[in-house]
Amino acid sequence: MLVYYGIPAGIVFCVVLSAYLRDTATPKNRPFDWFFIVVVTLLWPVTAPSMVWKKVTTLLKARSQRQKSSASIHPRSALEMPSHR
Numbered sequence: 001m002l003v004y005y006g007i008p009a010g011i012v013f014c015v016v017l018s019a020y021l022r023d024t025a026t027p028k029n030r031p032f033d034w035f036f037i038v039v040v041t042l043l044w045p046v047t048a049p050s051m052v053w054k055k056v057t058t059l060l061k062a063r064s065q066r067q068k069s070s071a072s073i074h075p076r077s078a079l080e081m082p083s084h085r
Contacts, residue, residue, distance in 0.1 A: 012044040013037070015051070 016037050020026065026033065040047045 008048060009041050009044045012048050012051075013041040016040050 020033065020037060021028070
């Protein structure tokens with residue numbers, strides 16, 4: 001049973017720690033930040049789905065924006081497309 005809790009908790013810890021260490025604007029010596037990382041890790045059944053949801057929605061919005069900007073640069077309708085027969 002510990003494996004089912006420990007492995008995902010370890011993955012969440014690595015993801016959160018990696019993001020925290022990449023953040024250059026945050027000082028790394030504040031105890032509250034490290035406490036928060038531990039709490040997020042221990043509560044992974046709640047925090048992991050939330051993190052995944054945020055990442056997926058961010059990626060989908062970025063993809064949608066790229067498609068919209070691409071369509072505005074090259075506005076072709078179906079009538080203008082050459083047919084290859």
